Amino acid sequence: MEILTYEYRGGRPVASPPPSVLVGVVGSGNLEVLVEPAPLGGLCRVEVQTAAVGFGATWQAVLDDVFARHPLADVRISINDVGATPAVVGLRLDQALDAFAGGAQP
Amino acid sequence: MTSYYEDSARGRLAGLLDPGSLTEILPPTERVVSPHLRQLDTPAAFDDGIVVGEGRLAGRRVLVAAQEGGFMGGAVGEVHGAKLTGLLERALDTRPDGVLLLVESGGVRLHEANAGLIAVSEVMRAVLAVRASGIPVIVLDGGTFGCFGGMGIVSRLCDAVVMSEEGRLGLSGPEVIETTMGVEEFDSRDRALVWRTVGGKHRYLLGEAATLVEDDVSAFRAAALALLDHKPDVSLSALEAEHAALASRLERFGDCRDALDIWERLGVEEPERLPILDTADFLATVCDRRA
16 A cells, blocks of 8 residues: 655635535545545645555646646545546546535535 | 445435435544554545444434445444444434444455454344344345345344345355355356345345335335334244244255245246346235245
């Protein structure tokens, strides 16, 4: 297992965020994404625990794209991953962050 | 119509309970995760694969637990089992109208070995305590991973099991039987054999499932609601009657090699057609043929 942390600046906070959003399941080829508002001084912090070791650069690339689509601030994103492909990771994060910005649990 | 089989644990609860009525206990944000999986360098789930909480079913107050089969096959680890036991013990204090267990589990989580085994035995003890206090414990079984091992035993300790045709209920799962006894004994890849041996229709015919419903979350909801008024009978005479029924069942069907033989002996005409009937036709066909 590998633990990876990424931080992004320059996003905007969601006006009235839900207490949390959870999507996905910790199963093979899948991942669980928990999104919570957090007082991080404008940061968006992503913490990844993944069963697939050695894919830090791939995570960086996928998360860069996700942050470009969802430039959020003061948000903590926690991920438990069991070898999801980059496409699945991107879709799950879109699902979670859409729900977070829309204020509703999917 | 929402498929119960394909839905997640959280999706099932959302469709089962009155909208917005679920108050989750130890939600994912609390991060009460398995201490064992980290030692094994394995990703944990924030809810350890089970949702527990309080909610309303058509206004009635219920406690609910839903196992997520997608996480380690719904297997019971230390935290997972403690959440289930804690929920059942809470029923003794808060006296709800019933406890609903949305079971989807392969049994004990082998990664956690003895802790998981102890957890399952604590769940069993708690189920019996809740029933003894007069509160019904109802199992819903229609998930992708079925209900086996320790949770199979737990389910049969409860007041009633609601199943869909897709649900499976047993002690050792098909793969376990094949691995230990050989493929000649049980071919776990023979889907038709698996379902007619441990599937919902057979469990309903044997009387182990109280209700057989369509694979639809709202059908499970209606069945669970109907069973809330079923008051547990854990008197000695009821237990003795159950033992006598099991003994006579063994005498009646013990030499059968296949579920088809049992169905034939129950007086079902053309038993080989039962697996292809839809739920309504099946129920109409077997209404006076259950063991």
